[in-house]
Amino acid sequence: MTKDIVLGSHISVAGGLHKAFDRGESIGCTAMQIFTKSNRILFEKQLTQEQIEHFKERRTTSTIKDIVVHTGYLINIGSGKSQTAHQSTNALLEEVRRCQSLGLKKLVLHPGAHVGAGEDVCIKRIAHNLDHVLEQGDGTVTIVLEGMAGQGTTIGGTFEQLNAIRSLCTNKRHIGFCLDTCHLFAAGYDIATEDGYKDTIKKFDSTCGLEHVKAIHVNDSQTKFNSHVDRHAPIGKGHIPLTTFELLMNDQRLNKIPKILETPSEPDMKLWAEEIILLHGMVK
Numbered sequence: 001m002t003k004d005i006v007l008g009s010h011i012s013v014a015g016g017l018h019k020a021f022d023r024g025e026s027i028g029c030t031a032m033q034i035f036t037k038s039n040r041i042l043f044e045k046q047l048t049q050e051q052i053e054h055f056k057e058r059r060t061t062s063t064i065k066d067i068v069v070h071t072g073y074l075i076n077i078g079s080g081k082s083q084t085a086h087q088s089t090n091a092l093l094e095e096v097r098r099c100q101s102l103g104l105k106k107l108v109l110h111p112g113a114h115v116g117a118g119e120d121v122c123i124k125r126i127a128h129n130l131d132h133v134l135e136q137g138d139g140t141v142t143i144v145l146e147g148m149a150g151q152g153t154t155i156g157g158t159f160e161q162l163n164a165i166r167s168l169c170t171n172k173r174h175i176g177f178c179l180d181t182c183h184l185f186a187a188g189y190d191i192a193t194e195d196g197y198k199d200t201i202k203k204f205d206s207t208c209g210l211e212h213v214k215a216i217h218v219n220d221s222q223t224k225f226n227s228h229v230d231r232h233a234p235i236g237k238g239h240i241p242l243t244t245f246e247l248l249m250n251d252q253r254l255n256k257i258p259k260i261l262e263t264p265s266e267p268d269m270k271l272w273a274e275e276i277i278l279l280h281g282m283v284k
Contacts, residue, residue, distance in 0.1 A: 036099065123165055181240060
């Protein structure tokens with residue numbers, strides 16, 4: 001079963017998008033997550049044809065077969081401030097188009113935060129703006145809503161919120177979900193025991209549908225259960241027991257979904273290499 005699991009980490013694209021392949025392969029990735037632009041700005045100049053062709057050419061020779069893109073962190077399409085929501089929606093459309101040009105199909109998005117406008121209003125605004133973006137796309141990219149830790153006014157800390165967004169979308173077939181072990185734990189889903197893990201996955205399936213999970217972020221948590229604080233820790237160094245990760249790695253319903261480490265790592269990625277070996281070693 002180990003050969004069927006697609007596992008990797010978030011890889012830097014410093015020096016060129018195509019260089020992520022070399023970095024990922026060097027630590028044993030069979031999947032990776034990247035940014036296609038700076039994650040700290042909304043807009044960036046378009047990719048050149050040379051950049052696109054170089055990336056696509058390198059991809060054909062790579063052992064990394066599953067690539068997830070993460071949007072920049074400034075995007076908030078659910079903001080109660082109309083200018084912020086408008087700019088964020090345009091920035092999301094730009095990210096979708098970058099994925100299209102690179103032939104990448106999964107784009108992870110933090111749903112948004114209402115910043116005082118209220119949960120229901122925010123959920124409706126997110127769904128409306130997602131439809132606006134998807135209507136202008138070519139139908140090849142799925143926007144993958146990430147489950148959050150429930151920090152502050154962020155939306156996506158409950159399965160019900162995630163499902164509500166997708167249910168309101170006209171283009172729901174191009175809306176998926178990303179589960180994050182740190183976020184689940186911090187949001188109050190008790191995945192620290194076998195029964196708790198099973199109950200959590202069962203609840204997600206009945207609320208959102210496991211068939212819509214397109215990516216999984218594999219992270220330990222620096223903060224305690226139900227903290228609603230998003231702080232990632234290396235695997236086995238936080239408050240989530242290794243048993244949880246063993247259950248995840250052996251859950252056959254999830255084995256073909258790309259699993260991505262976002263744990264703190266040194267610049268040389270040594271920790272990620274060790275964690276990839278550790279996680280593969282858990283597979284029975």
